[in-house]
Amino acid sequence: MQPLFASAFTLWGSGITWLEIVAFVLAVAMVVLNIRVNAWAWPLAIVSSLLYFALFWNSKLYGDASLQIFFAAVAGWGWWQWLRGTTAEGDALTVRTLGPNGRWLALLALALAYPATALFLQHYTDTDVAWGDAFPTAASVVGQWLLGRKFVENWPTWVVVNVVSVGLFAYKGLWLTVVLYALFIAMSFVGWRQWRQMAAAA
Template identity: 60%
Template sequence: MLASLWAALLAPAFSAFGSPISWLELVAFVLAVWMVICNMRVNLLAWPLALLSSLMYFALFWDGKLYGEAGLQIVFAVLAVWGWWQWRFGRTRDGEALKVRRLGMQGLLKPALLTLAAWPLLGLFLDRATDSPLPYWDAFPTVVSLLGQWLLARKYVENWPTWIVVNLASVVLFGLKGYWLTVILYAGFIPMSVMGWRAWRRA
């Protein structure tokens, strides 16, 4: 039964640019767009949507041998639970409920440097330990996404420019793999991230 369900999810829903778009990718696409809209509005529903879309994208990317991105989706699923907890019960160092705020360049410097250092290390691991066809392209949005997820969960405005970088790299990565609906999704995330950045800066 599981095998037939898996086959149905991977069955083409339609084709785009000569590549089949599976039902799995289509549903994950819809959930991910809904999630970003909720993030822009600082709506708690964003986190269960993130959990569901991450699990679906894990299955899609694993099937496509993008192991860095697939592993990232499992981390995203765990972080979605943590992010929901942070938005619901999290506190600042002063004991206040989390609100939209800035981290600042000084506060961002150390996590950004750690992220850049992790990129070639993960790329080397994927190159040596897996059959990933694009290990370093796979690794870059993976590590930067972790930074973006942490910033988002703690309601730092800087999460939005971080996601812009992730989305630009992801457009190239998924285009190389022929995931055209996901390319459209991440290309659409770029202006949505700009809008979210503006909305959170006003907040």
């Protein structure tokens, strides 16, 4: 993969690699397809996640790098859910809301996963941003599950993840990825609006 780490151009004093460019394009296409509830988003997720794993590991963002492996693995599950998944009642999955109890459980999962992830990164890696890296890592796990099950609440989760990630990647000088996650913020609001409309129509 060494040729992919070659610098394509410089942005704000940092070299932008070919790997980051390809991952950027695939990730944007993936979110567009997610907004449209198109199952082809998932294979794009697998490829872009593996590319971002290499990029983040190279930048010592081990939490986010490990998260990309999780994303790639769970994308197969998400693809299956969107094609063959069913609700507890046995109906095909449709875009829907989580409900109050589900929201509290999602927040509880985040409250437990965030410090556990941060403490692991702090003690077992050489990262300099353990707590900053841990939050989007833990929140993304929650968001990915919500997305796979077609819950509207995945979109506000991604808004929060993307806002935190913009600051984290700016600190690391990954400027094209900063642009990507800033774009993700806007796209998450679009997805949130469209999925709420779909859920209301259903």
